[in-house]
Amino acid sequence: MNKENTTYAKDEEPPVRMTRARAKTLSSLGGIPPSSRPSFKHEKKQRPRANPKRAASDTNKTSVITTAGLQHKKRAVLNDVTNISNEKICLNSINISKAQASTKARGVPTRKQTKAASDVPVENKLVQEDVKTKLAEELSKIRMVEAQESTLPVKLEEEELVQQDIDMICDELGSSRGPGIVDIDSDLKDSQLWSLYAPDIYDKICVTELERRPSTKYMEKLQQDITPTMRGVLIDWLVEVSEEYKLVPDTLYLTVNLIDRFLSRNLIEKQRLQLLGITCMLLASKYEEICAPRVEEFCFITDNTYTRGEVLKMESEVLNFLHFQLSIPTTKSFLRRFIQASQSSYKAPCVEMEFLANYLAELTLLEYSFLKFLPSLIAASAVFLARWTFNQSDHPWNSTLRHYTSYSASDLKTTVLALEDLQLNTKCCSLNAVREKYKQQKFKFVANLTSGKPVQTLFY
Structure with a gap:
């Protein structure tokens, strides 16, 4: 030493x-x-010498922690994002800013000032800690008061505003109706019915059915290898296919619409007509069904006449020609609305009348001649004839049906008379898939019903 x-x-x-x-x-x-x-x-x-290996490991640890933290932030779930919680957050932030402004006015340092003065002597730190505790107590009191004041009044005000809107809409709808017209959209509280938007929706699809309807004379002007009878045989077989796979009625109606729209502009050979039919049903199933059948199932139903590649190629051809416009109003789209308007005149809903109207509308799918009638006109005529079949003592058309269908009884004359011929099978048509379908117990055997008095007597 x-x-x-x-x-x-x-x-x-x-x-x-x-x-x-x-x-x-x-x-x-x-x-x-x-x-x-x-x-x-x-x-x-x-100062100890730095260990390079340890420094590298430390940097790796920090990088892992950082990435883990970022991943956790991306996976974070917001449990409650209601309007009430957002209002509370806004009120609390406003209250905090007010509290900070009041503390500034009294000479109390804010959080930034306390952070900047963290290097002062110990006595100043003790004073700052006392100020922080007082500020925290004031803020907690303000938050408790605001929470108690803002929870119940906000909910009550929102419920009152919603009820006022409902009452106002009901008054507007009531004022737009004429005398004797039943309001079928009065149940605004049921969100499943979309009652508030139903009139606008049906006004829109009434325009769409005119814009995207198929040609009414494509067999005479374009097609050379197929006939109306071949078309009827194809659709009769597709009715059986829809029953086999338990498809919804909307799929069948959309299938026929796609077939007619494609045939209106494209020349096709009779060998490929069935391929077009299953391809259009495949597209309609993808659009309407929750679980659509696979391509292989449609190939199997044709006894493997067509391969999977041929079906997919035709699917691409149909979609490109239609420009992927599959949202088309069919007869079934209008039939739901018109049946709802028809049931308003009954004390209790008539299920048999609904089945009979659907049966009459499906009969028109097989007939090429019914392409000249609009889907809304066919749906209104089916309701007209179904009501007449069940009750000949009273006129089947009333002011409510006239209001919601936009058709008078005289407008329906030609279509109703043609539809009655289908019901009576005056031409002895051999295509019975629709008739056999509605002769079952689940449809109340409505295919066996006929009116005792001719409907033509109503138009004299």
Whole structure:
């Protein structure tokens, strides 16, 4: 041991390591003596040598933690994002800013000021901690009061506003109707019915059925290898296919619409007519069904006459020709609305009348001659004839049906008479898939019903 170290140990206390905070504090009290100033050379000697391997491992750990933190943020789920919680957050932020403004007015330092003064002596730190605790207590009291005041009144105000809107809409709908017209859209509280938007929706699809209807004379003007009878045989077979796979009626109606729209502009050979039929049913199933049949099932139903590649090629051809416009109003789209308007005149819903109207509408799918009638006109005529079949003592058409269908009884004369011929099967058509379908118990045997008095007597 050398002499300097022994004398230093006897006369003086061991040197205290000088930090920046300590140096700043001492300088504010009167300056730092030269002998007590830190020696950077001394610090450099006492500082341990950095381990490069450990530094690399530390950086890897921090990078892993950072990526884990980012992944956790992306996977975060917002449990409650209602309007009430958002209002509470906004109110709390406003209250915090008000509290900060009030503390500034009283001379209390804010959070930024306390953070900037973190290097002052210990006495100032104690004062800041007291201020923080008081500020926290004030904010907690403000939040509790706001939470109690804002929860119940906000809910009550929202319910009152919703009820006022419903009442106002009901008044508007009631004022737009004429005398004797039943409001079938009065149940605005049931969101499943879309009653508020139903009139606008049906106004829109009435325009669409005119824009995208198939040609009414494509057999005479374009097609050379197929006939209306071949078309009827194809659709009669597709009715059986839809029953086999338990498809919804909308799929069948859309299938026939796609077939007619494609045949209106494309020449096709009779060998490929069945391929067109199953391809259009495949497209309609994808559009309407929850679980559509696979391509292989449609190939199987044709006894593997067509391969999977041929069906997919035809599917692409049909979609490109139609420009992917599959949202088309069919007779079934209007039939739901018109049956709802028809049931308003009954004390209890008549299920048999609904089945009979659907039966009459499906009979028209097989007939090429019914392409000259609009889907809405066919749906209104089916309701007209179904009501007459069940009750000949009263006129089947009333002001409510006239209002919601936009057709008068005289407008329906030609279509109703043609539809009655289909019901009576005056032409002895051998295509019986629809008739056999509605002769089942689940449809109340409505295919066996006929009207005792001819409907033509109503139009004299």
